[in-house]
Amino acid sequence: MSLQFNNEQMTEFNRLVARYPEGKQKSALLPVLHLAQDSFGGWLPTEAMDYVAGLLKIEPIEVYEVATFYSMYNLKPVGKFVFEVCQTGPCMVSGSDNIIAYIQKQLAIQPGETTKDGMFTLKLVECLGACGYAPMMQVGKIYREHLTKEKVDAIIAEYRMQVVAQN
Amino acid sequence: MGVKLLLEKANVPGIRTYDVYRREGGYATAEKALKEMSIEAIVEEVKKSGLRGRGGAGFPAGMKWSFIAKPEGVPRHLVCNADESEPGTFKDRYLMEFLPHLLIEGLLISSYALGSNDTYIYIRGEYAWVAQILEDAIVEATKNGWLGKNILGTGFDCRIHVHRGAGAYICGEETALIESLEGKRGNPRIKPPFPAIQGLWMRPTVVNNVETLAAIVPIIKLGGEEYAKIGVGRSTGTKLISACGNINKPGVYEIDMTISVEDFIYSDEYCGGIAGGKKLKACIPGGSSVPILPANLLLKTAKGETRYMNYESLSDGGFASGSMMGSGGFIILDEDQCIVKNTLTLARFYRHESCGQCSPCREGTGWMEKILQKIELGKGEMSDIDLLWDIQRKIEGNTICPLGDAAAWPVAAAIRHFRDEFEWHINNRELSQTSNFGLQHYADPIHVPA
Numbered sequence: 001m002s003l004q005f006n007n008e009q010m011t012e013f014n015r016l017v018a019r020y021p022e023g024k025q026k027s028a029l030l031p032v033l034h035l036a037q038d039s040f041g042g043w044l045p046t047e048a049m050d051y052v053a054g055l056l057k058i059e060p061i062e063v064y065e066v067a068t069f070y071s072m073y074n075l076k077p078v079g080k081f082v083f084e085v086c087q088t089g090p091c092m093v094s095g096s097d098n099i100i101a102y103i104q105k106q107l108a109i110q111p112g113e114t115t116k117d118g119m120f121t122l123k124l125v126e127c128l129g130a131c132g133y134a135p136m137m138q139v140g141k142i143y144r145e146h147l148t149k150e151k152v153d154a155i156i157a158e159y160r161m162q163v164v165a166q167n
Numbered sequence: 168m169g170v171k172l173l174l175e176k177a178n179v180p181g182i183r184t185y186d187v188y189r190r191e192g193g194y195a196t197a198e199k200a201l202k203e204m205s206i207e208a209i210v211e212e213v214k215k216s217g218l219r220g221r222g223g224a225g226f227p228a229g230m231k232w233s234f235i236a237k238p239e240g241v242p243r244h245l246v247c248n249a250d251e252s253e254p255g256t257f258k259d260r261y262l263m264e265f266l267p268h269l270l271i272e273g274l275l276i277s278s279y280a281l282g283s284n285d286t287y288i289y290i291r292g293e294y295a296w297v298a299q300i301l302e303d304a305i306v307e308a309t310k311n312g313w314l315g316k317n318i319l320g321t322g323f324d325c326r327i328h329v330h331r332g333a334g335a336y337i338c339g340e341e342t343a344l345i346e347s348l349e350g351k352r353g354n355p356r357i358k359p360p361f362p363a364i365q366g367l368w369m370r371p372t373v374v375n376n377v378e379t380l381a382a383i384v385p386i387i388k389l390g391g392e393e394y395a396k397i398g399v400g401r402s403t404g405t406k407l408i409s410a411c412g413n414i415n416k417p418g419v420y421e422i423d424m425t426i427s428v429e430d431f432i433y434s435d436e437y438c439g440g441i442a443g444g445k446k447l448k449a450c451i452p453g454g455s456s457v458p459i460l461p462a463n464l465l466l467k468t469a470k471g472e473t474r475y476m477n478y479e480s481l482s483d484g485g486f487a488s489g490s491m492m493g494s495g496g497f498i499i500l501d502e503d504q505c506i507v508k509n510t511l512t513l514a515r516f517y518r519h520e521s522c523g524q525c526s527p528c529r530e531g532t533g534w535m536e537k538i539l540q541k542i543e544l545g546k547g548e549m550s551d552i553d554l555l556w557d558i559q560r561k562i563e564g565n566t567i568c569p570l571g572d573a574a575a576w577p578v579a580a581a582i583r584h585f586r587d588e589f590e591w592h593i594n595n596r597e598l599s600q601t602s603n604f605g606l607q608h609y610a611d612p613i614h615v616p617a
Contacts, residue, residue, distance in 0.1 A: 019328040021242075021285070024368055029350035030333050034292065062350075069352040069522075070333035072292045088254045089455055089512045090411045093504050126336070126516045127254040127455075128293050131496065132409055132417035141295040 003047050005055075009039050013055065026058050029066055033073055042082070043074035071125065079114040079121035081159045083107075084138040087124045090131035099135045099147045100124065106156060119163065120156070170397055172385035172405045173378070174421045177265050183300065185307035188268040194313055196388040200276045201321050204387075209280040213383065215391025217403035222248055222339070222376030223454060223494040224569075225478055234363035235281055236371040243371045245283035247274060247380055248344060249290040249297075252336040254455035254516060255496025258407035259377035261419040263290070263297050266381070267304035271327065273380040275313060276387055278325045281373055285326050289344050292333040301329050336520035340568045341374040342366075343522065354524050355568035378407050398424040402477035406495055408437075412450075413501035415439035424477035428452070429466045431476050432499065445501040446606060449585075452481055453493025455513050456573030458580030459506070460490050461608055486580065502606050506588045507599075510581040511539040517574035525566040531558050532574045539578075542589060545596035552589050556582055584608075 005013055012035055020027040032052055033044065040048045044067055053060040067073045074082075085100050104110060107120050114121040130136045133145035144155055181187040188194070200209055214229030235243060247270070251259040263270055270288075278286045290298050305327050308314045316324045330348055332338050338347045342356035345367050366372025382404060386394045395403045402424040411417045414432070416439035422431065432438045432447065441447050447462045467474060469488035474480050478492045500509060518532035538555050541547050559575040566572075582589060588604040 019285075019287075019330070021368065024349070026350035027330075027348060027368075030292070030347065031331055034331060034333065056350075058350075065352055066350065070292070070335050071519075072334035087512065088516050089451075089509050090255050090498050092512045093412050093498070093500055093509060125334075126519050127252060129251050129257045129260050129291065131255050131257055131411035131498070132419065133257075134411065134417075138293055143293075 003040055003045075003051050005035075005039060009035060017056075025056050026062070029056060029058070029063065030070070032056065033063070033067060037073060042078050042080075043076060077114075080119050080163065081139055082121045082123060084123045084125045084128070086126070086128050086130070086134070086136055086138075088127040090127070091134040091136065094134035096135040099137075099149075099152065102149050102152055106152065119159070169421070169426065170405060170423045171421050172389075172394075172397070173262065173266070173269065173381055173407065174419075176269075177261075183265060183267060183304070185268060185304070185311060188266075189311070193268055194272055196384050197272045197275045197313065198319065200387050201279055201319050201323065206280050206282070209276065209387065212386055212391035213280075216382075216386040216394040217391075217401060218379065218382055218386060218394070219401070219403075219478065220376055221378035221382065221406065221495070223253060223456075225492065228375060228379050231363070231375070232281060232373060234361065235373055236364045237282070238371070241370055242284065243282050244367045244373075245274065245278050245281050245286045246341075246344065246348065246367060246372060246374045247286065247288040247377060248339060248341065248374050249288050249294070249377045250332055250336075250339040250344060251294075251377070251494075252291055252339050252520075253494045253496055254513065255411055255451060255498040256409050256454050256494040257411075258409040258419050258495055260294055260297055261409070262377055262381055262407065263294075263301060267300050268308065269384060270301070270377060270381050271304055271308050271313070273383040274327055275308075275318070275325060276383050277373075277375070277380055278327075279321075279323055283373075284324045285328065287348060287367075288327065288329045289338070289348055290329060290331055291338075292331045295331065298329050298331050305329070335522075336516075337522045337568070337570055340570065343568065344374060345372065352522065354522050355570075357567055399475070399477055400479055402479060402492075406476075406492070408476065408495045408497050410438050410497045410499070412497075412499035413442045413445065413504070414499045415442050422476055424475070426476050427466075428474045428476055428481075431497075438497075438499070441499065441501050443501070445503065447499065448502050448504055448606060449500045449506065451490075451496070451498040451500075451577070452476075453491045454496035455498070455516065456576055457491040457493040458486055458489070458576055459500075459509075459584065460580075461584045463609070464488050464584070465490075486576070487583075490580070503603060505543075505603055506581055506585040507539065507543050507592050510578060511536065511543050513577045514539050514574070517570065521570060521574070525571065527562045527565040528571040528574060531562040531571075534558050535574070535578055542592050543599075545592070545599050547589075547593045547596075549590070549593055551593070552582060552586065 016031045049063040053063045111124045135147045136145040218228045219225040338353040343353040347353045362372040468483045514536040518536045523529045559578045562571045563575040592599045
């Protein structure tokens with residue numbers, strides 16, 4: 001098996017499992033899947049799910065049924081930055097349609113697609129609990145709120161710069 | 168300025184840290200509870216306070232606590248429901264983000280009263296940075312002796328664990344939350360048994376909303392009776408309202424439930440009026456699942472009386488002419504908003520979030536979305552309106568959990584109050600793509616607020 005947590009990730013795994021009583025380690029499944037997704041490139045290949053099943057001593061099917069149920073787990077590869085734009089009522093009345101159309105145009109992709117350079121994925125999602133700061137999107141672990149066209153441009157440029165700086 | 172019990176210190180610089188929270192009088196109430204009060208006395212104060220669950224259902228919190236079973240040798244658990252996912256609702260996020268120690272103090276008192284040595288905060292997965300704020304606050308509280316073993320020498324042990332969900336509205340339903348906390352899909356359980364008897368890992372469990380648990384601090388501080396004097400009737404204490412949509416000042420506000428809906432919308436202290444000087448068209452006053460109300464029925468009840476921001480007044484008239492306080496997610500729609508489109512986004516939301524366990528909800532939510540989509544795209548027929556009505560009626564009350572009702576109500580209320588707008592979409596297929604029904608509902612003699 002090539003996918004494995006490194007030492008640091010394993011320490012985090014042990015910390016997560018220790019929150020639940022003896023014999024109830026399956027309770028750690030959701031947090032551990034988050035850890036696996038963060039550790040293995042932003043998505044969960046079958047191999048990663050099987051690895052988690054082994055660590056938690058549960059059947060692989062118990063992991064698959066959970067991973068397919070919750071919307072935060074990606075079952076396909078995604079870009080380096082995933083734009084998850086809210087489209088539910090409160091964001092819609094605040095103009096999310098225009099923002100979604102603008103992002104599509106700027107990145108030249110449709111919802112569900114990833115840019116050719118593997119940088120950005122666009123996902124349309126349901127309410128993220130930021131209705132007072134609409135329109136908004138989630139990128140990784142943070143929320144980008146009060147979106148305007150100018151702000152979208154700045155955010156795209158910011159992430160492009162980040163990658164340039166890393167290389 | 169109204170009474171502030173929860174957000175009083177929200178603007179104190181550094182209140183997120185233990186030192187500042189403590190300096191401002193934090194944890195003094197927990198000290199009083201653990202050192203000077205019996206478990207029974209704490210539960211009694213919560214009962215006297217009349218506190219109603221702040222998650223949406225409004226069930227009396229003290230009564231919920233009194234149901235917890237206490238079999239010998241079986242651990243009990245308190246679970247804090249921080250899975251805030253009802254569209255329009257973002258109050259718990261605010262509370263956790265800015266006042267994490269207030270929640271922890273409330274959790275400590277509540278855990279002590281319920282005998283929970285391991286308490287869990289189930290927080291929606293997307294609030295990752297809020298989860299981190301809570302984790303940091305728990306570390307601080309533990310370091311200072313408020314969590315851990317033998318707290319304040321009382322012999323009471325308490326650990327609080329933050330558990331991140333992974334994107335599923337249904338996990339805000341308490342039995343689905345418990346399933347999820349056990350590492351499973353969020354499929355609600357059939358009740359009974361209720362969680363108070365068999366909940367997390369089949370142990371007695373109480374699940375309370377974030378705001379409910381934070382409110383335990385002022386209740387114990389003031390005493391239940393004093394707390395109950397704030398507010399009106401059975402709407403005691405203060406309530407957090409997350410206001411959003413087409414208003415000048417979206418945000419989280421604490422109200423004492425005696426303010427009128429009109430004042431809440433138009434006063435500068437709260438929403439600051441409709442954005443861009445436009446007219447108010449409609450409002451969903453308690454989170455997306457509660458009935459939408461047209462402006463005239465929002466500001467005044469069917470009897471012509473002023474409507475207030477509290478449980479009783481918002482539901483005055485039942486579903487025929489009233490709505491609900493729900494979670495306090497207050498969504499305002501201005502004159503340019505399309506009711507059909509708004510209802511479509513909500514129907515899509517509930518279709519996406521249905522767990523799929525019960526056929527009426529799994530199938531019905533999809534059908535409602537498709538029909539609404541058809542009408543919105545100018546392909547609707549007159550019979551579609553009755554069909555929609557029929558479907559929502561067959562979902563309501565026919566599912567294991569309240570998600571079915573939550574999906575049905577917005578559609579029912581939209582048709583009930585805005586049938587003319589649905590008809591206009593069907594009669595004006597071309598026009599409906601480029602223009603909008605606007606305020607035609609409010610042709611004389613109905614008063615349209617400025």
